[in-house]
Amino acid sequence: MSKPQGSNVKERAKSALKDEFLIDAVKFTTERLKNGKKAATAEHGNWEEWRERGRQIRLHTIAHLDYYLSQFIANARAQGVHVHFAPEAKDAARIAVEIAKHRGAKSVVKSKSMVSEEVHINEAFEKLGIESIESDLGEYIIQLANEPPSHIIIPAIHKNRYQIAELLSKEAGETLPPETKILAGFARRKLRDKFLEADIGLTGCNFGIAETGSVVIFENEGNARMVSTVPKTQITLMGMERLIPSWDDLEVMATLLPRSATGQKLTVYMSGITGPRRENDGDGPEEMHIIIVDNGRSLQLGDPDFQELLNCIRCGACLNACPVYRHIGGHSYPGTYSGPIGAVLTPALNKNTQEWQDIANASSLCGACYEACPVKIPLHDMLVYLRNRKVERGYTASGEKMAMQGFKLLMGSHKWFRQAVKAGQIGQKLLVRDGYIRSQIGPLGGWTAYRHIPALPKRSFREQWAGLSSEVEKSIRPMPDEMKKRMEQTVQARGKGGHHA
């Protein structure tokens, strides 16, 4: 099986769970990445202080995004960059295609760019007969398999080396053994020629530095350096929120990103590219274009629940930490981004309220994503906000709606509640075995399919309260003022987004 099938998360997850290769591969690699991060952050020390600093820098930049983006644009132009704006995905593809057509390009060589996946750039080039080749090893593998990436950092995380050997053998026209070194060696030789003949190099962008108009790219293979060194024209796709104010701030991002992604102190290459080659330089692009992409990002600005989503630095740590992602893999999620960040980002960017029902529920709200996030994005809270909005906009399933209305009725009146508990205590007698209800009859099935319901006790808590309350009164201690104040502040701040200078 190559890719989980189904029209929603539940169906795709079910199909993924039957694929043992996929489950083993994803579990194995996420575990390794997670342990790598743990070791690297422990070794570096003071991780919480670094996280907080990273969060503050991102909050600050997004709160003043109009200023920093304008500064970035002015500085990039001063270095000779042609800057373009893509309010929507299709605009980014249109601009890139227009440049490629004007250049008479026959081939484009790409380094890793999640934004390019968002705007389906390969399809746009191919429609014109322009070859568009992924050069990151993982991206190259999934391009050959004709699949989208299933992890932000390790795009082919769902494939094992036997499957990869099969794909590359087809490309090689001979049988390659399933050995990592040989497979990578084949990709190196094959792609080296592509780099040398490509008319256009297309890159993504990890950070844009406002004070100098520089594009910063983190990578390990050297393919992004190839893409930005050899072809005559460079096109960089940049999400409009990728900015940081200064090179000083890059030290913080360079501390957080590689450690969170793979546990490295720094990726093998971190390149700052500032404009096309200088007049006397012998290599680097002669012409450089940066396409700044919105594609739903600006909708999060000014939204207290979701603005912090733009702080994301795309490290993938939340995927590796997520018990749901680790079981169902990236292809069970709709859209380009998977895992906890994808579950929030995809509906947010696509404005697709109906899809919220589906993805926002693919989470246990355990908060492991928040713990893992190097810039402390409260993803688990955002999933709850998504569920709230889903209910407000009436996209709840009819059974759930009825159940909630019944619940409201019961909880609104102590008489109704008391009688319902009594009825339950009598009615359950038919279903209870050893203190648990296991039956999957009717509406119970949704719950009991995966767990048992404890039986209602003979005397309910409410019935015991008269006796219990006097006991509690005796033992209770008043809450310290300081604690009370702090809790009140917490309640007040809830749902108002991050604070920043």
Next chain:
Amino acid sequence: MSKSDPAFLAKLSKESQEAEKLFIGNIASRLGRSAISPLPAHPFRGAPEFWTSYELEREERIARFMSNWQAAGGFTERADSMSEIPDIVARILGELNAKSTIRQNLPELKQLGLEERLPELRHDAWDSLDAEGSLRTAEQADAGIVLADYAVAYTGSMIVMSSADKGRSVSLLPNILIAIISADRMYTRLGEVMSRVAAVPGDQFPAGIHFISGPSRSSDIENDLTIGVHGPGVAYALIVG
């Protein structure tokens, strides 16, 4: 055709100016402002305060750099002065059976005298006047020899900044990278190099600034580490001083 038609670029530029107003205007208005934010105070700039005073002693710095570079899969050598470097380079090239080298066009590297010492090998220096030829030479060379602009001990990184004499291809295309690093230009933290980079005036700012922390690698197949995917697979750091 190396650059686009000026009329085409002028058209793009006009479209860009118009689109920018709407694009930035939309961001400002979403943030509740009618005009672009003025220069904001940035109280959280750069690394946390406790970090900015962290500094290793010279010998510790060198030791830390070497252990990081080795942990990343690279090789290190230490020399007291530049006069020892030619022997070391010749030995490395011999061991790896290299047939050709390309180096940055710098006097320090010319003074290594590789042409005289290893006349049976082909040696080239980066020549920006023959850009196409230099690219081909670098692509076919077995080893690229560079002088690092800076190094960072804590992350085990060396930094090369591009210029007419320092082609980016030299540290990228050959399978062997030999980087000569002066211990005087090695700092403890990334931030010390960042501030030096940011201080370069705009009209002298290099197009490519590359932080390199070992040989090229990939973990894209089963997270199994492979060395030397697109960039150099053998990376030597020779520390002088």
